[in-house]
Amino acid sequence: MSITFVGDTVALTGRSLRHVTRSLDTVITTALMPIALLLLFVFVLGGAIRTGTDSYVAYLLPGILLITIATGVSYTAYRLFQDLQGGILERFRSMPIARSSVLWAHVLTSLVANVLSLVVVVAVGLLIGFRSSAGPLAWLAVLGILVLVTLALTWVAVIPGLTAKTVDGASAFSYPLILLPFISSAFVPTASMPGPVRWFAEHQPVTSIVNAIRDLLAVRPVGADLPVALLWCAGILVAAWAVATAVYRRRGA
């Protein structure tokens, strides 16, 4: 961590944040699909789903927040791909700057943009009846988990951003990420699923993350879900960071 790394990352983050603030529609479109799903499940399908809780909004919201992040990080892949195609990445790489600052700037920008989208989605949740008596510490813990998920998924997004051949390819990776919550405890309790599906649902990261957030917001004691969720996030973060950094280095000298 040198002084140049910090200064360069700040300068480059300022640049890509301008890309976000000058196309605020990306924040809105990121929130749009999750909000539509939220409304659809709460007002259309949710009535037929037995979750064992009184409020389906409260049950559903954590999963919707994950879908928001999965949608949002695809913009990182998109922006990185554009930088690569436009030649500006090449320009940065030929300059005397801390090389990793280029990627970190995109990751930090993704963090800011995703937090904005998450705030929009939570606001809609509040409008349609989501209530939580969780205290500031619990909310802070929820924010921490969401930040960790965003960091992990953004580093995943960096990889297609650097390797894709087309714009569509750069953002297509997010479709499986968006679908993953459907095969988890995000929409319906896993107990209702047949054997193998249930096994998968209970052993993939979304379920533990969703359960941990749900318990925190409902002021219930958080069981093993929290450490499992944190381990998943940290593991994905480190693995994706390592691959992304290697891909980035291999692209040049």
Add this chain to the structure above:
Amino acid sequence: MSAAVAVRGLEKSFGDLHVLRGVDLEVAPGTVFALLGSNGAGKTTLVRILSTLLRMDGGEVAVAGFDVATRGADVRRSISLTGQFAAVDEVLTGRENLVLVARLRHLPDPGRVADELLARFSLTEAGRRRAGTYSGGMRRRLDIAMSLIGSPAVVVLDEPTTGLDPEARLEVWDAIRGLAAGGTTVLLTTQHLDEAEQLADRIAILHEGRIIVDGTLAELQALLPPTRVERVEQPPALEDVFLAVIGSRRAAGDPTGQEAR
């Protein structure tokens, strides 16, 4: 004084494709050196190796006395690359592009640096607009201005006029002449022979992975039989006609090619 760019026995292959097969060249400080070659001759590969974006397979390359293989950071401080496709940020304004590069070059007063360059490249008016709205010539001028920030010893211009209309090409030529006048070493790659003739102190031709000729324009011309003197009625060149009918500032009758600023 040692060479600004020194290349010896440079080799580079991509798989079976042997792109550079022992390139030797030397660029003296403060001169404009044109590297001529057809498409695929390896010009861009050479330029990317010089600016540490690509690793070489063999040979020795030094920029401003720094070995590109071992002193990458020093090389990046000494060289500035302007690519074939103008690498400006289209979402940012022209001024923001310049400020960003000045900050990344760790200069004390980025805003002032940006304003000076906008004035020097006749972009002050356009500086507040997004670069995405610029014409091809303006973009390329902004691109060149960005590569001058921090006064690098060597500026590499990779096909700086490719894809530009004739008027924009003359704008860029003016900008390059300005660099040379200011003492910057310029390495220019081009496939336009007239561009090399107009701008370069020294010209080298890269062909099939080797430098096959290297010399001043006069030396290169001496390779062929002396000029025959003939009287010919010469119609105006299409370029003159084009510039005249579109009412360019550079139209015939302004032989200096200087625009009023």
